[in-house]
Amino acid sequence: MAWLCASGAVCLCARTGSHCCVETEEERTMEQVFKPKIIVFCCNWCSYAGADLAGISRYQIKPYFRVIRTLCSARVDPEWIMEAFRLGADGVMVAGCHPGDCHYIGGNYRTRRRIALLRSLLTQFGLDPKRLHLEWISAGEAEKFAQTINNFVDRIIELGPSPYRETPSNKEAAHHA
Amino acid sequence: MPDKKEKIKLAIARGATCSGCDIALLDLDESILDLVAVADIVYAPTIVDAKDEDVERMKDGEITVCLYHGAVRDSDNEHLAKLMRQKSQILIAYGSCACFGGIPGLANLTNRAAILKTVYSETASTDNPQNTCPSPQCKDAQGHLLTLPELFDEVFSLDDVVKVDYAIPACPPTQEMNKKLLTVLADFVAGKSPLPPKGTIIASEKTLCDECPRKKPDKIVVKHISRVYEKEFDSEKCFLEQGLICLGPATRAGCDAQCIKANMPCRGCMGPTASVIDHGGSMLSALTSILEVSSGEPGLSEGDIERLVNEVKDPLGTFYRFTLPKSLLRRAVKEKGGRNS
Numbered sequence: 001m002a003w004l005c006a007s008g009a010v011c012l013c014a015r016t017g018s019h020c021c022v023e024t025e026e027e028r029t030m031e032q033v034f035k036p037k038i039i040v041f042c043c044n045w046c047s048y049a050g051a052d053l054a055g056i057s058r059y060q061i062k063p064y065f066r067v068i069r070t071l072c073s074a075r076v077d078p079e080w081i082m083e084a085f086r087l088g089a090d091g092v093m094v095a096g097c098h099p100g101d102c103h104y105i106g107g108n109y110r111t112r113r114r115i116a117l118l119r120s121l122l123t124q125f126g127l128d129p130k131r132l133h134l135e136w137i138s139a140g141e142a143e144k145f146a147q148t149i150n151n152f153v154d155r156i157i158e159l160g161p162s163p164y165r166e167t168p169s170n171k172e173a174a175h176h177a
Numbered sequence: 178m179p180d181k182k183e184k185i186k187l188a189i190a191r192g193a194t195c196s197g198c199d200i201a202l203l204d205l206d207e208s209i210l211d212l213v214a215v216a217d218i219v220y221a222p223t224i225v226d227a228k229d230e231d232v233e234r235m236k237d238g239e240i241t242v243c244l245y246h247g248a249v250r251d252s253d254n255e256h257l258a259k260l261m262r263q264k265s266q267i268l269i270a271y272g273s274c275a276c277f278g279g280i281p282g283l284a285n286l287t288n289r290a291a292i293l294k295t296v297y298s299e300t301a302s303t304d305n306p307q308n309t310c311p312s313p314q315c316k317d318a319q320g321h322l323l324t325l326p327e328l329f330d331e332v333f334s335l336d337d338v339v340k341v342d343y344a345i346p347a348c349p350p351t352q353e354m355n356k357k358l359l360t361v362l363a364d365f366v367a368g369k370s371p372l373p374p375k376g377t378i379i380a381s382e383k384t385l386c387d388e389c390p391r392k393k394p395d396k397i398v399v400k401h402i403s404r405v406y407e408k409e410f411d412s413e414k415c416f417l418e419q420g421l422i423c424l425g426p427a428t429r430a431g432c433d434a435q436c437i438k439a440n441m442p443c444r445g446c447m448g449p450t451a452s453v454i455d456h457g458g459s460m461l462s463a464l465t466s467i468l469e470v471s472s473g474e475p476g477l478s479e480g481d482i483e484r485l486v487n488e489v490k491d492p493l494g495t496f497y498r499f500t501l502p503k504s505l506l507r508r509a510v511k512e513k514g515g516r517n518s
Binding site for chain 2: 077078079082083085086099100106109110112113114116117118119120121122123124125126127128129130134159163164
């Protein structure tokens with residue numbers, strides 16, 4: 001078999017075919033364990049720097065989140081959060097500068113009103129408002145970033161997959177409604 | 178004036194609708210004579226006697242223009258929408274329900290089972306000891322099979338079900354909008370100008386605020402949010418400035434600001450502008466940007482902020498009154514911590 005591959009990687013003595021089959025099976029069972037999908041919006045000036053520092057400082061963070069950087073937390077359009085939920089996100093977190101510390105002076109005051117009203121709206125949509133979280137994280141608060149993400153991941157795992165994961169997406173629904 | 182041979186064939190089809198759109202079209206006053214000068218009305222259950230079977234017998238594309246009003250929420254609506262698409266050259270989503278689901282679209286807050294339960298067993302005036310509830314099929318005592326259209330679990334807009342060529346929003350389209358449509362049709366029939374490009378929304382591209390006749394300050398600050406019945410309000414000043422939720426910043430213009438002129442804030446029946454995906458999200462964003470921020474802000478807790486925004490009663494019904502089936506999330510779900518649990 002070795003001739004199939006110039007690097008000789010097709011058949012390695014340490015990893016037989018059955019080894020790989022066992023791993024495939026493990027992967028399959030892992031699939032059944034709930035791995036949440038969490039979107040984290042971080043503002044450029046405080047929270048993203050905090051997230052960066054958390055990485056540099058090698059804090060252990062549960063790997064179920066994806067960070068999207070925006071210039072300000074107020075730039076996060078409610079549409080984006082709803083789009084994230086529509087596409088099957090199990091939780092969304094928005095992180096910005098502490099009140100009084102906004103790079104744009106008052107952006108985060110808009111954010112906190114927006115998120116509070118959005119939580120009330122999402123509750124009417126039937127979603128648990130705990131799936132949307134707002135946190136103030138400064139550039140130096142790496143530990144707080146790690147801690148907040150870990151707590152949020154635990155909370156989402158406890159809540160389970162978002163009910164919007166199962167909603168039939170859009171148009172086809174009409175034809176077998 | 179074109180002779181009889183050159184007339185176009187017009188159909189007015191109805192889905193889940195209150196029929197206000199039919200009436201709005203008849204409200205053309207004397208211009209209705211111009212309408213019948215350019216068009217033969219071949220199908221319109223409210224106005225002329227024509228049956229679905231008559232349409233079924235027509236050739237594909239025989240109808241020139243079909244105005245479909247109403248949402249799609251049962252199998253009958255869906256059948257008619259598909260039939261009209263097949264038989265018409267141009268299909269127009271007419272009115273808010275066809276465009277975005279409209280008021281019937283608020284049924285997406287619940288589902289078929291819950292709606293039937295409420296209507297046939299739970300309301301205070303329901304007297305239904307045998308628990309009779311409509312089902313799509315049943316047999317009578319003689320064994321005849323009886324059928325009813327099937328109610329869907331969810332409400333759809335027309336373009337969720339079939340391809341739509343043009344849209345005319347509003348609840349209902351105003352006389353001016355109808356006249357504009359009539360001019361477009363008449364010019365097309367007379368060969369004066371081609372039809373607008375497919376997909377055009379026959380209304381303005383601006384927001385209602387851009388066309389609002391009221392005096393607006395440079396910067397609007399909302400201190401408290403009130404509801405319409407709570408106070409007397411100024412008929413000259415911007416509604417938002419007075420603390421009343423007006424959907425003008427997020428809503429497409431073209432309605433001639435009729436509600437505003439009648440001293441009522443905009444409720445959003447024209448739907449969002451082209452640059453916005455989610456009407457409600459856009460309004461939520463606009464409203465929260467103009468809520469007052471005082472000097473004591475850094476000292477406020479998240480609980481204080483929550484109490485502040487709770488002045489907005491029923492955000493979903495306010496922001497998505499006409500557009501819930503066209504919102505990003507489309508419908509409500511059930512979860513333990515949510516309202517519907």
